[in-house]
Amino acid sequence: MKKYLFVFSTLLIFCSFTSEKSKSIPTGEKLIYAGSYNMSGLMTQLAQVTLSTDIVTTSKKSYLHLNCELETFSKWDRFFKIRDLYEAYVDPATLKPSLYKRSVDEGGWTKTEKYVFKNNIITSTVKRKNKPEKVATFSINPATQDVVSLMYKLRMLDVSKLKNGQSMGFRIVFDEEEIPVTVKMLGRESVHAGNLGEKECYKLSIGAKTDVLKGKDRNLIYLTSDSKKIPVLMKFSIPVGTGQLTLTSASGI
Amino acid sequence: MRTFLLILAISFTLLSVVFAALPMDTLAFAPILLALLFIFLAFKKSDVAQRKFPKRLFIIAYLCALIVLGKTFFIKDKVAVDTQFEQQKKNTKQDAKKDLEQLEKDLE
Numbered sequence: 001m002k003k004y005l006f007v008f009s010t011l012l013i014f015c016s017f018t019s020e021k022s023k024s025i026p027t028g029e030k031l032i033y034a035g036s037y038n039m040s041g042l043m044t045q046l047a048q049v050t051l052s053t054d055i056v057t058t059s060k061k062s063y064l065h066l067n068c069e070l071e072t073f074s075k076w077d078r079f080f081k082i083r084d085l086y087e088a089y090v091d092p093a094t095l096k097p098s099l100y101k102r103s104v105d106e107g108g109w110t111k112t113e114k115y116v117f118k119n120n121i122i123t124s125t126v127k128r129k130n131k132p133e134k135v136a137t138f139s140i141n142p143a144t145q146d147v148v149s150l151m152y153k154l155r156m157l158d159v160s161k162l163k164n165g166q167s168m169g170f171r172i173v174f175d176e177e178e179i180p181v182t183v184k185m186l187g188r189e190s191v192h193a194g195n196l197g198e199k200e201c202y203k204l205s206i207g208a209k210t211d212v213l214k215g216k217d218r219n220l221i222y223l224t225s226d227s228k229k230i231p232v233l234m235k236f237s238i239p240v241g242t243g244q245l246t247l248t249s250a251s252g253i
Numbered sequence: 254m255r256t257f258l259l260i261l262a263i264s265f266t267l268l269s270v271v272f273a274a275l276p277m278d279t280l281a282f283a284p285i286l287l288a289l290l291f292i293f294l295a296f297k298k299s300d301v302a303q304r305k306f307p308k309r310l311f312i313i314a315y316l317c318a319l320i321v322l323g324k325t326f327f328i329k330d331k332v333a334v335d336t337q338f339e340q341q342k343k344n345t346k347q348d349a350k351k352d353l354e355q356l357e358k359d360l361e
Contacts, residue, residue, distance in 0.1 A: 103345060
């Protein structure tokens with residue numbers, strides 16, 4: 001399940017990938033997805049994933065709060081309840097992260113993570129269920145981001161000029177590790193995008209140097225090929241199966 | 254052979270009932286289809302006088318299929334209102350604000 005959620009978050013993160021021209025991330029944006037998992041050849045809807053943005057202000061600065069929530073549908077709660085929360089607090093202009101938080105509750109198994117970004121140094125605080133809190137400090141590449149802020153940063157990048165088969169490289173921090181990630185353009189396809197109707201989308205393949213994602217070009221993200229670059233469909237393949245996230249509702253875009 | 258088929262038919266019919274009761278969505282069709290297959294084979298292997306039991310199993314499997322179809326089309330997937338999770342979100346945001354203010358002090 002942990003791998004499944006990693007893929008959920010990673011794909012969501014890359015979902016927001018493209019944009020013909022740089023644009024700021026709108027505050028008050030809310031994207032809702034239905035998460036399905038392939039059980040014995042049949043797609044079964046398990047959870048709702050919500051991506052939202054808002055502004056958080058301290059006495060000195062304002063931060064863009066990027067929020068990603070995963071909740072199992074009520075019919076599953078009795079059997080395997082999931083309540084996951086991924087958050088990034090970033091500079092509204094550059095999307096450079098200052099704080100990344102992750103709170104995972106999957107069928108009673110819990111884990112909380114907090115990464116504080118001080119220039120190229122991360123101080124991480126990790127607490128797993130029934131284990132002592134672990135604090136660590138490690139240095140990162142200057143361009144490395146957390147998965148949530150990278151997702152939004154990708155939306156500001158220009159991928160329209162990428163040719164089929166061409167890739168872009170990124171680095172993310174996840175589970176106290178720095179992971180290289182590639183995003184490859186596979187072309188364009190028309191996809192149903194919830195309340196947005198039928199949309200032409202960029203079809204992108206996500207690759208990560210980790211054993212979490214499986215197969216070549218089997219982890220896909222479809223982003224609308226307009227200026228909003230809304231992630232409308234994500235397909236993933238992991239060691240224990242396949243699944244997808246389908247956009248059901250988009251507001252504040 | 255008939256006994257063997259009946260055992261399979263009963264097993265998959267019971268599994269169908271369990272899957273239909275659980276929130277398995279269309280996955281419940283897997284045991285239902287297998288149940289229907291073995292019920293049909295058991296029915297064919299049975300004498301006319303022995304066909305009452307497979308017929309009853311067929312009715313159960315058929316009802317399971319109807320229940321699964323009904324749940325698929327008429328029960329909408331939704332998330333529960335979770336006050337504990339909502340409170341957790343508020344708390345984590347407040348904590349984040351404190352962490353950010355501490356970070357600002359450290360970077361000064």
